[in-house]
Amino acid sequence: MTSLRLAPLGAALALTALLGTGTAHAAAPAVTPATTAATAPVRTVPAASVPAFSDGYGLSVLRExxxxxxxxxFTITVTTAQLSGKHPIRILLPAAYDAxxxxxxxxxxxxxxxxxxxxxxxxxxALHSDSMITVVPDGGLKGWYADWLMQNTAEGKSNWETFHLTQVVPFIDANLRTRADRAHRAVVGLSMGGYGSLHYAQARPDLFGHVxxxxxAIDFGMWEVRGAVxxxxxxxAGAWCAVSSSSGSGSGACTGxxxxxxSDAIFGSPYPFFNADRVWQAVDPAAxxxxxxxxxxxxxxxxxxxxxxxxxxxxASHTVKARLDQLGIPSxxxxxxxxxxxxxxxNGGHNYGCWAPAFADYVPRLEAAFATAG
Structure with a gap:
């Protein structure tokens, strides 16, 4: 059966449902690091002062x-047959990495x-820690950490999950001095990346011991989450986009x-009829x-x-927590x-004014878990 499709009007109505529920609240205060993230000086030291990366696992490094x-x-840029275009990977090393x-x-x-x-x-x-390496791979403006069902859209080739899990992870292990086991590897994310982190931990539990x-956006059973996608x-996306990027800082600026x-490009039809939404169900982190x-x-x-x-x-988070409790899985x-x-x-909103201190709370706990693993 041909999958049911969502017309632009239908998606607009879904978005209206997402943003039209609840009570509006004041915008988050600006976060200084967020406003300077993209404009921080680059090439202030020679490229030779950072580790040299060799091509491999389907990735070609654009050294220039x-x-x-x-x-x-520092940030390296790679190309891959799994994605159209060029893709940056920002890397934060501990202060003692060279020493x-x-x-x-x-x-x-x-x-x-x-x-x-x-x-x-x-x-x-907090993510620039002296106890671990932090790797920030490009996830696209709307990659959703997925291998898209449609590969012939205006975005071109879009196999984000394959890029991250089968290329970036082994590439990093091959080029940096890493502890290449699940007990010493974590995946963390926010908003769209929150979906990505939980999905990746479920898809590859052999890779990630911490998430x-x-x-x-971790419950695909919610129409509000499907509407956001x-x-x-x-x-x-409007306001959703504005607060999901540090460049916006919750201020309303957004590049889209x-x-x-x-509307079916990433996960197929969202309609729960005749199993049309089977991909949504298959990758639902809350299932x-x-x-x-x-x-x-x-x-x-x-x-x-x-x-x-x-x-x-x-x-969504309370649903996931309750289901983990039912399964006897600590969280x-x-x-x-x-x-x-x-x-x-x-202010309790969807912005780095909250996410930065949340990471400040989480990272020491993660560092302790890494240390306990030996």
């Missing part, structure tokens, strides 16, 4: 496009949100989610069959509940509500 902020903060050449390090992969980019990591300083989702496909693509794959994985969820987006991510949920319990910068 390496951007160096410091010996421990201790016999040491291997745990690795954390940070997945940015929709409308964001690899430079968003600058808005969460954190912040304000994550559809809105990014059709570039109708790239060109319009078919018990997928949550069961997290047995033995350290799971952490953060969310506020005080704006038109996080009121929905809170519901930690931090619902900081209006943000007062988290940090002065946090």
């Amino acid at each position: 496009e390496t951007q160096v902020r410091s010996p421990t903060d 201790d050449p016999g040491r291997a390090w745990p690795v954390t992969y940070f997945l940015h949100g929709g409308g964001g980019n690899v430079n968003d990591v600058a808005a969460a300083p 954190a989702a912040l304000s994550g 559809l809105a990014t496909e059709l570039n109708l 989610h790239g060109p319009y693509v078919d 018990p069959v997928n949550l069961a794959k997290l047995s033995g994985t350290g799971v952490t969820l953060y969310t506020g509940n005080n704006d038109l987006i996080d009121v929905h991510t809170a519901r 930690r949920l931090v619902d900081y509500g209006d943000g007062a319990s988290l940090a002065p910068s946090c």
